Amino acid sequence: MDWLTTVDHKKIGILYLIAGGFFFLVGGLEAILIRIQLMFPQKEVVTAQFYNELITMHGTTMIFLAAMPIIFALMNAIIPLQLGARDVAFPFLNALGFWTFFFGGLLLNVSFIAGSVPDAGWTMYAPLSGTQFTQHHGTDYYVIGLQIAGIGTLIGGINFLATIINMRAPGMTFMRMPMFTWASFITSALILFAFPALTVGLAALMFDRLFSGNFFNPQTGGNVVLWEHIFWIFGHPEVYILILPAFGIISEVISTFSRKRLFGYSSMVFATILIGFLGFMVWAHHMFTTGLGPVANALFSVATMLIAVPTGIKIFNWLFTMWGGSIRFTVANLYAIGFVPTFVMGGVTGVMLSAAPADYQYHDSYFVVAHFHYVIVGGLIMGIFAGLHYWWPKMFGRMLSEKLGKVTFWIFYIGFHLTFFVQHFLGLLGMQRRVWQYLDGMGFNNMNFISTIGALMMGVGTILFLINIVITLRKPKDCSNDPWEDGRTLEWTIASPAPEYNFAQTPLVRGYDAWWHEKMEGNTAMTPVEPIGPIHMPNASILPFVMGIGLFITGFGFMYSGEWGTLGFITVGHAVGIVGLLITFGCMGLRSLIDDHGFHIEEDEILKDQGVKS
Numbered sequence: 223m224d225w226l227t228t229v230d231h232k233k234i235g236i237l238y239l240i241a242g243g244f245f246f247l248v249g250g251l252e253a254i255l256i257r258i259q260l261m262f263p264q265k266e267v268v269t270a271q272f273y274n275e276l277i278t279m280h281g282t283t284m285i286f287l288a289a290m291p292i293i294f295a296l297m298n299a300i301i302p303l304q305l306g307a308r309d310v311a312f313p314f315l316n317a318l319g320f321w322t323f324f325f326g327g328l329l330l331n332v333s334f335i336a337g338s339v340p341d342a343g344w345t346m347y348a349p350l351s352g353t354q355f356t357q358h359h360g361t362d363y364y365v366i367g368l369q370i371a372g373i374g375t376l377i378g379g380i381n382f383l384a385t386i387i388n389m390r391a392p393g394m395t396f397m398r399m400p401m402f403t404w405a406s407f408i409t410s411a412l413i414l415f416a417f418p419a420l421t422v423g424l425a426a427l428m429f430d431r432l433f434s435g436n437f438f439n440p441q442t443g444g445n446v447v448l449w450e451h452i453f454w455i456f457g458h459p460e461v462y463i464l465i466l467p468a469f470g471i472i473s474e475v476i477s478t479f480s481r482k483r484l485f486g487y488s489s490m491v492f493a494t495i496l497i498g499f500l501g502f503m504v505w506a507h508h509m510f511t512t513g514l515g516p517v518a519n520a521l522f523s524v525a526t527m528l529i530a531v532p533t534g535i536k537i538f539n540w541l542f543t544m545w546g547g548s549i550r551f552t553v554a555n556l557y558a559i560g561f562v563p564t565f566v567m568g569g570v571t572g573v574m575l576s577a578a579p580a581d582y583q584y585h586d587s588y589f590v591v592a593h594f595h596y597v598i599v600g601g602l603i604m605g606i607f608a609g610l611h612y613w614w615p616k617m618f619g620r621m622l623s624e625k626l627g628k629v630t631f632w633i634f635y636i637g638f639h640l641t642f643f644v645q646h647f648l649g650l651l652g653m654q655r656r657v658w659q660y661l662d663g664m665g666f667n668n669m670n671f672i673s674t675i676g677a678l679m680m681g682v683g684t685i686l687f688l689i690n691i692v693i694t695l696r697k698p699k700d701c702s703n704d705p706w707e708d709g710r711t712l713e714w715t716i717a718s719p720a721p722e723y724n725f726a727q728t729p730l731v732r733g734y735d736a737w738w739h740e741k742m743e744g745n746t747a748m749t750p751v752e753p754i755g756p757i758h759m760p761n762a763s764i765l766p767f768v769m770g771i772g773l774f775i776t777g778f779g780f781m782y783s784g785e786w787g788t789l790g791f792i793t794v795g796h797a798v799g800i801v802g803l804l805i806t807f808g809c810m811g812l813r814s815l816i817d818d819h820g821f822h823i824e825e826d827e828i829l830k831d832q833g834v835k836s
Contacts, residue, residue, distance in 0.1 A: 227762035229313035232720060234320050235298030236617065241324050242291030247684070248331065249283035252276045254681050257641070261674040263662040273658045274341040275360070279331075281344030282364065285460065286371060287327040289602055293467045294323075294378055296609050297406050299617050301382060303713035304400045306391025306731065308724045311384035313760040314813070319377035321770030326371025329777050333363035340364040343656065345457070346427070348438035348449040353431055359781055365428045366777040372417050372424070373773075379413030382406055391712070392751050393731030397491065400711045400735075401477075401484060402609075404491055405470030408498040409463050415502065416459040423452035432780065447512055454505035462501035464598060466494060468605025469536060472558045475608050476540050478708050479555040480547030483735060486539040493532035500529045510578045511585050519578040526576035533569055537562060552706070553627030557608035560635050564604060568596030571646065586656075589649025595642045607634075607687075612706075619699030619719045623690050630686040637679025644669040710738035715748050717831070723757045726828050754829065756822040763818075765809045772809065776802030 228234065256276050259267045268276065302310055310316050333339045338359035342351040351361045386407045390399070399407075427449070429435030438444045477484040484490060506514060506522040514522075540562055549555070571593040575581050584590055614622050648669050653660060660666050701718040709715075715737050716725060727750030733739040740748055779798030786794035 224762070226767050227764045229317045229760050229762055229766075230722060231298045231302055231310045231313065231316055232617070234316055235295045235300075237320055237324075238291045238295035238298060239617075241320075241327070242288050242295060245283050245287035245327060245331075246289075246292065249280050249288050250681060250684060252280040252283065254677055256280060257674040257677040259658070260660070260670050262671070263664075263667055264659050266659070270658045271341065274343075274656075275339040277656055278340045278343055278360075278364075279334075282330065282340065282368075283327075284598075285344065285464075286368060287323075287330070289464050289598070289606075290375060291323060292606050293409075293464065293602075294320075294375075296402075296471070296606070296613065297378075297382060297409075297467065300613055300713060301385065301403050301406055302389070303616070303716070303720060303724060304403045304711050305386065305389055306394060306712050306725060306729045306736075307385065307389035308728075308757065309389075309760070310381050311388060312381050314763060314766065315377050316381055317763065318766035318769060319374040319381065321374070321766045322377070322773060323371045323374030325770040325774040326367050326369070326374065326777075329370060329774055330363055330367030332778075333360060333367075336363075338363065345453055346449075347453075348427070348430075348444070348446040349440060351427060351449075352439050354439070354441070361427075362431060362781045365424050365431065366781055369421060369424050369428070370770075370773045370777055372421055375413060376417045376421075379410040379417070382410040383414065386410070391725075391729050391731050394736070397488065398731055398734045398736070400470075401473035401487070401490060401494075402467065402470035405466040405473075405494055408494050409466045412459045412463045412466075412498055412501065416456045416463065419452055420456035423449060423456070426452075432783070447509070450509050450512060451505070454508045455502075458505040458508065459498075459501045461597065462497060464602045465605075466497065468561070468602045468609075469494065471605045471609040471612070472540060472561050473536075473543075474711070475554050475558040475612050476543050477735075478612070478706060478710055479550045479552055479558075480544050481550075481708055482543055482547045483738075484539065485542035485545075486535070487734060489535055490539055493535040496532040497529060500525060500532070504529065504576075507576055507578075507581070510581045516578075523576050523578045527573055530569060530573050537566060550708070552611070553622070553624055553631055554608045554611035556628065556631045557604050557611065560631070561601065561604040561608065564596060564600035564638070568593060568600055571596065584649060586654055587649035588645045588653045588655055591655050592642045592645035592649060595645075599638060599642070607631075613713075614694075615701040615705045615718050616713055617719060618694070619701050620694045620697045621701060621705060622694050626686060626690045626693070630683050630690065633679055633686065634683030637676045637681075637683060640676025641673050641680060642676070644672050648673075704737075710735040712736055712748070721831050723759060723823055723828070726754055726757075726832055727752055754825055754832075756824050757828065758820055758822055760820045761818050763813075765813055769806045769809045772802045772805030774802070775799070775805065778802075 225233065225237065255268060256273070259265065259273055298316070302308070336359065340360040340363055342356055342361055346361065346364060349355060386403060426435065426437040430437050430439060430444070436442045436444050438446055438449045440446055473484055473490060504522055504526040506518060507526045510519050571589070575584055575590065575593060611622055611627060614620070648666060651665055653666050699719065703717055704714040705718060712729060715729065729736070729748035730751045737748070776799045779795050779802055781795070783793050783795030783799065788794065789797055
């Protein structure tokens with residue numbers, strides 16, 4: 223029950239990690255089925271219809287339900303600790319964000335049980351996603367499930383913005399913030415502007431499907447290119463919403479295990495801001511072949527190429543951070559170092575795709591698939607694995623096995639490059655993406671076979687990581703405050719795992735890499751800015767969980783409103799939907815009417831935690 227009602231940001235981080243990890247396994251299984259289908263020419267391991275469902279759900283699940291929640295897990299677990307804060311700005315909203323994400327994702331995957339799985343691709347291009355070509359409820363699950371899940375993401379972004387702006391410890395100026403927190407700050411700003419665009423698009427598509435609206439249906443005057451604009455105004459910043467936190471993680475890990483200050487910190491900050499800005503300006507490079515015209519294509523080509531400049535700054539700064547450093551090859555650092563050349567390859571092919579004339583040749587080929595996965599899997603997933611190994615002791619008080627972790631890294635890393643490197647050449651040879659089968663004798667056979675072997679190796683690597691977690695869970699929670707001994711930021715100054723109140727005394731920050739700064743001056747602890755005293759904390763609440771259930775019921779009811787018959791003058795589906803809304807609005811009313819003053823953790827308990835007799 224404690225996990226259903228918690229508003230503690232660290233526990234919510236763990237909930238995000240468990241849910242995101244589960245969806246990662248689901249999406250990974252879908253990917254392996256796709257690769258097994260393509261392992262040999264003209265095989266029928268799965269049907270064409272199920273293949274369409276697999277590629278749709280794989281993309282949707284990995285982007286919305288796996289990658290983002292795991293990033294949110296690390297942001298929840300670490301950002302307040304790096305800021306020297308005792309909590310996030312809005313703990314209740316934080317819990318609500320998780321439960322709306324969870325029930326939105328659950329609704330999307332219920333489609334497998336209901337037998338109406340989304341099959342129009344993860345981009346849901348109109349008119350394929352309209353009622354003319356998709357008459358079953360698959361697209362409805364996508365549209366409504368993602369709207370509910372998107373509420374959680376937007377809430378989370380706003381919460382982190384407010385936390386970072388308002389809850390920094392004394393002395394923690396913006397230019398002293400750790401890079402992971404900086405990257406999360408820009409990511410949250412991108413979420414604030416990008417997700418409303420997606421919500422508007424999904425709402426319009428929902429009206430087209432459920433209420434015979436007229437936004438994207440060309441037969442009734444709608445515009446299909448409008449959907450592409452709306453989707454990619456969200457979709458391109460989404461790439462940076464995913465990758466910027468990974469940049470932040472890599473900066474932290476490489477700096478720590480090189481035992482050096484991050485090279486060019488100021489330039490890294492401004493490069494992050496510039497990447498965030500340019501990320502918003504280049505959505506139309508996904509639409510070169512829709513006929514935007516040469517002027518628009520040229521402008522978006524140049525703007526896209528410009529992103530290589532701040533990204534290149536980051537790459538060189540990571541290399542210069544390692545240069546002359548005392549490098550420790552821990553598992554976290556292996557992932558971080560492996561990330562650098564992998565992401566460079568993804569970036570180079572991105573520049574190739576940004577040239578409009580070249581894009582006409584690469585478009586909808588496996589070259590695009592290879593580029594995208596080099597950026598997202600090679601960038602984001604490597605970053606996530608680096609972050610999980612790095613902060614696991616702080617989150618759980620236990621160290622993951624380094625020995626097993628290194629075996630996992632090499633199997634996953636080699637499997638990744640086997641899977642996606644050859645796909646560049648598949649694309650250049652003319653293999654199209656989203657194909658269910660290909661003919662023998664086209665030169666695709668060997669490379670598809672190699673690609674599938676690589677995908678299976680990635681699956682083995684993931685299983686080894688899970689085994690590592692299970693083995694680690696059997697260990698005692700005996701990690702020290704700074705188990706890597708080279709920690710540089712504030713999270714390494716408190717117990718592992720962190721106590722409920724994070725900091726017994728708010729620390730005074732006297733420079734960038736605050737903890738390293740103190741250690742270099744011979745101090746064994748941060749200087750506090752207040753005496754030990756009672757700490758105010760928020761009460762747990764079941765309302766966020768119930769509100770998530772209410773939205774789940776609402777979505778389910780309205781989706782089937784045309785098929786469940788009538789109850790008097792109202793359809794059963796609408797009645798179910800209204801009940802769900804009443805549950806949600808009822809919880810909002812209770813939250814507004816009931817005074818909740820929280821509670822205090824008393825001084826005696828804090829001193830006991832600190833090992834001092836009261």
